[in-house]
Amino acid sequence: MMALSARLLSSVFAVASLFPLLIAAAPSATDPCADIAGKTFVPPADALACLKAFPFNETLRQNVLTNIARVFDFFTFEDYYLNSPPPFQESTNNIRETIKRINSTRYQTDYDFNKDLYDFTTQLNDGHTRWFPDCYTSFQNILPAPVITIEENGVQGVYIAFDSVEFLSQLGPDYAGYFDSIGFDWKRLQGARVLQIEGKDPYDYVDQIARTVSGNYLDHGVRVNSVFTSYRISGAAFSQRVGDLAGPTGVAQNSLTFKLVTVNSTKVETVTVPFLANYLGSPFTDKDSFWAANCAANDATNGVDLKTPRTTAAIRRLAKGEIIDKSNSNALNLPPRFIPTVPPVAGSGGVIKSFVLPDNKTGVMFVGSFGGDFDGFQSDVVSAINSFQKAGVTQLLIDLTNNGGGFVCLGHFLHQYLAGSNIGYPGFVSTVRANPLAQKIIAADIALGLDSSLTFYSGDNYAFLNGTQISKSFNYITPSVPFVVNGRQDPTSQRFHDTCELFFSQKVPATPPFDLSKVAIVNNGNCASTCAMFSTLMNERHGTKIAVFGGKPGEQMEFKGMAGNQVLEWADLDTEIKTAGVKSDPLAPPDLLVSGNFRHNWRTAWSFFDENRPIAYVSELPRFRFPYTKDTYNNPQNLWTFAASKLF
Numbered sequence: 001m002m003a004l005s006a007r008l009l010s011s012v013f014a015v016a017s018l019f020p021l022l023i024a025a026a027p028s029a030t031d032p033c034a035d036i037a038g039k040t041f042v043p044p045a046d047a048l049a050c051l052k053a054f055p056f057n058e059t060l061r062q063n064v065l066t067n068i069a070r071v072f073d074f075f076t077f078e079d080y081y082l083n084s085p086p087p088f089q090e091s092t093n094n095i096r097e098t099i100k101r102i103n104s105t106r107y108q109t110d111y112d113f114n115k116d117l118y119d120f121t122t123q124l125n126d127g128h129t130r131w132f133p134d135c136y137t138s139f140q141n142i143l144p145a146p147v148i149t150i151e152e153n154g155v156q157g158v159y160i161a162f163d164s165v166e167f168l169s170q171l172g173p174d175y176a177g178y179f180d181s182i183g184f185d186w187k188r189l190q191g192a193r194v195l196q197i198e199g200k201d202p203y204d205y206v207d208q209i210a211r212t213v214s215g216n217y218l219d220h221g222v223r224v225n226s227v228f229t230s231y232r233i234s235g236a237a238f239s240q241r242v243g244d245l246a247g248p249t250g251v252a253q254n255s256l257t258f259k260l261v262t263v264n265s266t267k268v269e270t271v272t273v274p275f276l277a278n279y280l281g282s283p284f285t286d287k288d289s290f291w292a293a294n295c296a297a298n299d300a301t302n303g304v305d306l307k308t309p310r311t312t313a314a315i316r317r318l319a320k321g322e323i324i325d326k327s328n329s330n331a332l333n334l335p336p337r338f339i340p341t342v343p344p345v346a347g348s349g350g351v352i353k354s355f356v357l358p359d360n361k362t363g364v365m366f367v368g369s370f371g372g373d374f375d376g377f378q379s380d381v382v383s384a385i386n387s388f389q390k391a392g393v394t395q396l397l398i399d400l401t402n403n404g405g406g407f408v409c410l411g412h413f414l415h416q417y418l419a420g421s422n423i424g425y426p427g428f429v430s431t432v433r434a435n436p437l438a439q440k441i442i443a444a445d446i447a448l449g450l451d452s453s454l455t456f457y458s459g460d461n462y463a464f465l466n467g468t469q470i471s472k473s474f475n476y477i478t479p480s481v482p483f484v485v486n487g488r489q490d491p492t493s494q495r496f497h498d499t500c501e502l503f504f505s506q507k508v509p510a511t512p513p514f515d516l517s518k519v520a521i522v523n524n525g526n527c528a529s530t531c532a533m534f535s536t537l538m539n540e541r542h543g544t545k546i547a548v549f550g551g552k553p554g555e556q557m558e559f560k561g562m563a564g565n566q567v568l569e570w571a572d573l574d575t576e577i578k579t580a581g582v583k584s585d586p587l588a589p590p591d592l593l594v595s596g597n598f599r600h601n602w603r604t605a606w607s608f609f610d611e612n613r614p615i616a617y618v619s620e621l622p623r624f625r626f627p628y629t630k631d632t633y634n635n636p637q638n639l640w641t642f643a644a645s646k647l648f
């Protein structure tokens, strides 16, 4: 060992004397990960060199692709992709053919294989159905020039965000210092008017990012808004999302070239802006430890048989409908000057922030997600509504901007609380796909006497359409119910309801606390899963006024992003399979050998407008569409005040 490294060293020196410039790079050529170890910010090319340090491995391809191919059997929308109905044609993809292509493509590195698979699933534009390889989603590339779209003097245009300096300075001296070290002044770009990006009209470039990078939302128009930087609630704090142009997952790009005019200037300049990648993964020191920490399967990668005794206390299993937005893991605050100046009312400590606007008649609930504390969310709704009533509020504005979803039952809760329990069932009619393995799982659950405490498949999770809870021994999937999509037989289970009322910890009023015609919704279309189900319920059942801000001028945009229903992470589905005791079935997906998650949309929500169509595929346009302005961009209170003047 000693002798070998001494020999290597001497040969490095021999080469180095001939090529002095290589002296620094030479030792790292063998381990590009060691080079970037311990650094929070690294140039994307250096990060990519580390990610590409792992050669393509056929065993891993077969493992991952087999897993994914078999999980797709459970994906409710697979056959819709053969010919996605308008206006969602952009997502059309023959999933099985694409898997075949990826199975027969030659890749140099494990990264190349995973990137192809990541891009394929991302471009299905269903935030519930994506491959997340933890190894390769461990960096967020950050461009010090996040973009916005606003209307100025009656004309909409793309600008570098007006708060880019204040916003990105929060990344700290290591981020800003890098640009100082290469002599790049990013701060002077703040507020610049953008004329071109990468040689294209800026909106065309935004469309390209929406097509290839953003994912999550079936509707292209909604994805356009994901490209821009925007306000949100992350965790329980006001936050600003960098946006998919300036803050994509991964390190695919090194720079972007803008043609722009800076503030107070008339000179058109061409500026190439470098990205700097933010490492979000676990600590490592070199290539092997990078793999061990981020890429190898760990205890949480695959599912477990819940019948075996566990040391951890039983947790309540609640259905979730939410997207994974990696940009939440290093969330930056919304700069203080944009935080509402009116004080929050009671019940604003979690994912909901509620306010009474200065007009004293408009209550605002900014519902940042349907996640967080399940019972806390419910008590916060009650506190906010009580405060509004005490304050004499007569109209209610709900802001769903960048709401990525959460617990399915919290969507039902908020809907029923606003509409009153007299409306009856507050959710959608639902089904699961009746593939042969799903039928075997349910048969096995029944034979084993399992119930909803251990499985999502057991009948007692759900109710018949008349509201009677289904018994755990009732087989609602065999016989299956025939259904045809794009000419393919795609049978489902019987239709059923959720049973969310069983989990409500707060009493729901019988009648609406506010005249429902005085309730309106604003958002940026980035409203996923449970959020999309909630807003669609408000639209389909109550005709609630919905206003969407932003987007590309002249391009259509839905008010909901992606309206799947319950999502199962890979580990959740595997837990269903293992708990039912059918893991040895040839149809069962194998355990993953790498740390990753192929999640999928597991249940469909059927539209009230057309019960043969999933709400995901029903185009429901907002009745109001407004551009952002200098005033409303990033400024929730200004936006709410504007919206209240237009919607009530």
Ligand SMILES: *[C@@H]1O[C@H](CO)[C@@H](O)[C@H](O)[C@H]1NC(C)=O
Residues within 6 Å of the ligand: 057, 058, 059, 060, 593
């Ligand atoms: C490929 O991956 C498998 C599973 O991790 C591993 O056992 C095998 O050694 C790898 N093959 C090569 C050539 O590295």
Ligand SMILES: *[C@@H]1O[C@H](CO)[C@@H](O)[C@H](O)[C@H]1NC(C)=O
Residues within 6 Å of the ligand: 062, 065, 066, 069, 099, 103
């Ligand atoms: C990939 O192709 C090989 C060779 O045809 C086949 O044996 C294997 O089952 C395929 N894998 C997947 C996941 O389809």
Ligand SMILES: *[C@@H]1O[C@H](CO)[C@@H](O)[C@H](O)[C@H]1NC(C)=O
Residues within 6 Å of the ligand: 263, 264
């Ligand atoms: C632009 O001009 C205005 C008005 O003179 C001034 O207040 C502002 O500071 C200038 N901004 C920049 C970035 O130079």
Ligand SMILES: *[C@@H]1O[C@H](CO)[C@@H](O)[C@H](O)[C@H]1NC(C)=O
Residues within 6 Å of the ligand: 358, 359, 360
């Ligand atoms: C709203 O209420 C506050 C406090 O009672 C009062 O000072 C203010 O003038 C009211 N504003 C309007 C527009 O009525």
Ligand SMILES: *[C@@H]1O[C@H](CO)[C@@H](O)[C@H](O)[C@H]1NC(C)=O
Residues within 6 Å of the ligand: 464, 465, 466, 467, 468
């Ligand atoms: C509800 O429907 C189920 C299934 O059709 C049926 O067995 C049950 O008796 C019904 N319950 C009531 C209260 O009508």
